Amino acid sequence: MDINSACKECKEKTRISYKYDGRFFKPKLLSINHLQLGNSKLLRNPIVLMIEWLLRQFRHLRNRLQAFGKRLFPRRSKVSCHRADSQLVGSIHFAERDQLDKPIHNLRIEFWGRTWWLQWRLLSAGYTDYDGNFSLPFELRQARNWKVIRTQFEAYQTTHVYFKNDTPTLHFERCYLELIPVSNLTGMRYNLRTINLSLWEYRRDTNVPRTKIVNVTNNAPQYYTQGRLDALYQQIVPLELIKIKHLAQIAYAPETISLQEIQTDYAENLTRCIEKKLPGYTRSDEWFGERIMNGMNRGSFLPDKNEPNIYWVKYFGVCNYEHNNEYALPTTEIKFEIQEHGFPRPLAIHLTGPTNAFHKNPWQKKIVTKSDGEEWMFAKRVARVAGGFSTEVDEHFTGTHLNTEQYAIAAYRNFRQNPLACLLFPHLKEVALINHSADKIIIHGYIPSATALTEKGIHDRTRDILGMQDWKNWEPMKVLCDQHDCARADRLFWEILVEYVEDFFEKNLTNIQLHWREVYHFSKDLVEHAVPVFLSDKDLHKLSPAERKLAEDRFEYYSFQYGFDTTATRAVVNGQLKTVSPITTAIRFEDALLDDIPNIKQACCYAIMMATYMHTWINEHQYDDMGEVLYNCGGLRFGDKERGIMAPESDLGIAPDLTRSTQMLWLTNLLSRTEYGFITKNEEGDVNPVFSKLLLAKREEFEKLGVDVHAIESRTNI
C-alpha cells in the first residue's frame, strides 16, 4: 500500500472528534476533583445515579427559581440619586500577606439598597482608582428612605468576555459583599476601611508563578464553564471504566491481563493504525524523522555549526535534577540531515548518561548510527521516549500550561477597563484550573511514578524551562524544507494572529492608551513574578567542566528552541534577572516609549499563541505519538539486564509496567479527547468573531498542512 495514502487514511481514521452525549444510567463523574490516577470516583450504582439525577433536577429547579427571582426583582442600572450629599469611601487591596498594601485598581463597585418588598435600588456605582481607593457618592435620603430595609456594598471582578456581533461584553461576578446598617449612614463620608480580597493570588509554595486555588469547584478565582465540565464528564467515563477494569485485573488477577490487551482496549491510535497497514513503517527512519519534525514533538532543528544541511534535535535527560534509579532518561541528541525535499533523515543518536542499572556514570556517552544494526532501532526508541518526555514536560506543560498561566494571573489581576481584557481573557481562562488538576494527577501522581524524575525534579526542571520563555522577539520556527508542515502551520497561524491583534489594536487604541496604567501593572506583575533566566542565578564557575558544558549546551539549545532573545533587556528584581521582558515601564501613556505599543501587541500575540495553537498542536498529537506503549512512553525502566534500555520492544522488563501503561493511555486519551472550547466553534460565544473569520478564511491552507482549524482550541483547559 502507498505510504502516503496509508498515513492519510490512518490520520483521518484516528482523528479525534468531540461528541458530548450521555445516557441516563451511564456512569457519571461527579466533579473534576474526583479524577484520579487510580480509581476516579464514578457513580455507577443505579440508585446512586437516581439520587444524582434528583439532585441535578433540584439544582436545575433552584437555578430556575433564582433566575425567576432575578426577573421578578431585577437589578436596574438606573442610579437613585438626585443630589449626592454623602459618600461611601474605602480602599480595596489584595489579601496576600505580603501584598496587603497593594491596591486592586479599576474594580467595579456598587452600592445597593433593598426595599421591604425586595426590589433593588442602585444607590451608586463606580470603580476603584489606581490606588485602590473609592468614593461612591450617593444621596443620604435615598439610602435612608423608609422603603429601604437594608443596604449593601458589592465589588465585582471581570470573569468572562462574550462577543455579540463583534462587540465584546464584559461579564462581572460579585466577589465581595458587605451589608451596611442603614443607621450607620449619617451623611458626609462613611468609611468601609480597607477591604482585602483574595483575587488571583500568587501561590507562595511554588518556585514558578502559579495561581492560588483552594478548591477548583468552589474556592478558586474562576471556575470551569458548565459546557466544559459536561464535555469532560461525558468523554471521560468510557476511558475511566477501561482503566478501572485494568487496575482491578492487575490487583486481583494479574495473570489475566497483558500489555497487549491493555493496548487493545483503548482506541487505536495513529501508529497502531499505520502498523496494521504498513508493518514496520512506524519504526522506520522516515517515520522517525517525520514525527520528530511534524508530530507531537515539533522538533527544533538546530543547525550544526560546521556542516551544512546537518541539524540537531536535543532532548536533555535527568541533567542535575532529582531522579529515581528505576527509570532511564539519558540526554539524547539526534543528528539529522535535512535536504530541501523529503523528511529529516536521522544519521546518529548520541546518548549521554546511564542506559542500564549497572553503570551509573552520568557522563558516559554512546553514539549509535544506522550501521549499528538493531541497536539503531533501540536507540530510536530511546530517542522517542526522551522526546516524548521532554515534549510533555518542557514544551507542553511548561511551555504552554505554565507559561500561559503566568500571563493569565497577571491579566486577571490587572486588566479591567482596558480593552485588552476583551482580547486576552477568552484565551487565558481556565488554564489555572487545569494546571491545578495537573499538579495532582500528573506532577504529583503520574510523572514521579512513571518517569525518571521525582516531583522535586519536575518542579526544578519546569522552573528552568520557564526561564527560557519570553515574549520578546519570539517568532515561530523557520521552515527548513518543503515537508516542514509544522513550521508552515505555525507561521500561518502566527500571521493570522498578528493580523487579528493589529486589527484589535486599531479599533481600540484610544481606550488602550486611556487605561495604560493597567498595562503597566500587568507588565509589572508579569516581570516581578517571573522566574529568573535559566542559569542566571547559578555560578557556572562552581560547576565541573562537564556540568558547565551541559548547562551551556542547554542554554544554547533552549534559546533556539524557544526563540529566547538573549540580547533583550531584562529587569532585575530582588537580585534576579527576570525571564519575561518588561512591556512598559511607563505608568501613563504620555510617558510610554515608542516600543511600548509594539511590545504589548507582541506580548498579546505570544500569550494567545501559547494558549491556543501551540497547546493544541501538542495536545492533539499526543495520542498519535504516545498512544502505543511499546512505541513511545513516558519512561523506560533500566531493567535488570546488562543491555538496559538498549533492548527490543519485546523486552517488557524495560517497558512501563501494566499499571503505568494503562495510566499513560488513560492520560493521553483524557488529554486528547476531552477538549472543549474551540476558536471557530466558539461554543460559548467568547471568542472574537473576527478571529474566527480570519482563521476560517485560511481553512484550506491549514488542511493542506494537516491542521483542522476547527480543532484549534481557544484556550488551554485540558
Added chain:
Amino acid sequence: MPKGVSIPKAIWIWLGEVVDKIVLWIYAKSFALLIAVFVSLRGRQRMSHNNGVAGEGWLKIVDDPEFPEHPFFEKGRQFPIRIRHASATFLDDAMNCIRSISLKFSHHHWKSPFDIEMNTGAQSLFWNALSFLKFAAMRQEKWGVEYVEYMRRYPDGVSGSEGALRRDPISFHNLHYYSKTPFLYLGTDGIKRYAKYRVMPADDEKETGIGTKFSSFDLPNQRVLPFETRGRNFLKYEYMERVEKLGARYRLQIQLRAASDDDDPEVFNNMVIWDDRIYPWVDLAYFNIEKVLDWKESTMTTFSVNNMPKTLGVLPAKSIYDYNSLNYMRSHSEIARKARWLSYKIYGMVPPIPDNDNRNNAEWGK
C-alpha cells in the same frame, strides 16, 4: 405650588416635611430627656464639658465696625461678660482634649441676652443631628480612649478631631475657638445673612497644642502622656494665675455671608469652612477677663443658644439630616440644664477635680 408639581405630589411632599420635623423634634427631645435623666440628674454632669474654669470681665463692641450694622452689636457698646473655658469629656487637663470657650454677655450664671459656645478647631466632629447621635452612641470610652469605631467609620469625624484636639496647650487663653455652626444675622439693613463667630487672643499670641503628626489608628487615644509631670488641673491653675497677674484679653470676630434662596445646603455644614478670602473674619468686639470665678460658680454657669436676640439666633432646621439640626438640638436641651441644677439642689455641688494621680479620668470625685 412649584410648577410641574401635581396636587397629590405637593401634598405628599408637604406631608414628608411635616414628618421630618416631627422626627427631628422627637430626636431632640428624647436625647435631651436621656441626658437629663442619666447624665444631669444622676451624674450631676453636663453632657461633655465638665472640666472648666469661669471668669468675668467686660466686653466692648469695636468702635469702627467692618460688619453691617446691627442694633445688638452697636459700635462701642459695652456688656458685662462671663466666660467659661473647658476641656471636653475628661477631668484631666493634661489629656489630649478639645478645648472650649463659652461666652455670656452677662455676669449672671444663666440669664443673658447673648450666649455663644465655641470649641477649638474650625470643623466639628459631626454635622447633623443624626451624626451627632451616632457620635454620642459610639463613644465607648475606656481608660481615656474613646470613639474608636467612630474614627474608623467616619473620616470627616477624624479630620474634625485632628483639627480640634489640643495636647499640652500653654494656656486656654492662646487657643482659637470657633462656633462652627452658622447663625442668623439680620442687620439693620434687613438683609438676611449667616454668621459664624470665633475667639482668639487679642494680641495675636501664637496658638499652642495643635497636633501635627496623627496616627492612622491611635487618634482615639487621648490619654495623658507617659511621664507627664503636670497635674490634672494645670491648665485651670495657669489661667487663674494669668488672669490675676496679666489679665486675659480676647478678641471676638465674626464671619458673615449673605443668604440666598438657592443656597447650597453645604453652606450650613459646619464641616465646610467658608473661604475667608471671600468671607473675611472681622473684629466684632474685645473683652477682658478680670477675675476667675470659684468652682461652684464655674459649675453653675450655663450657656444656651436660646439666649440670643431673634435676629441673631438659631437657623431653622427641617430634618435630622439638616445641618442646622445641631443647633436645633442644642436649643431643645433646656431640660438637661434644669435637671443638672436640680441635681445640685438634691445631691449638692460636685466636688472640684482633685490634684491626685488618678489620671485619664472622666468620673467625678475620683
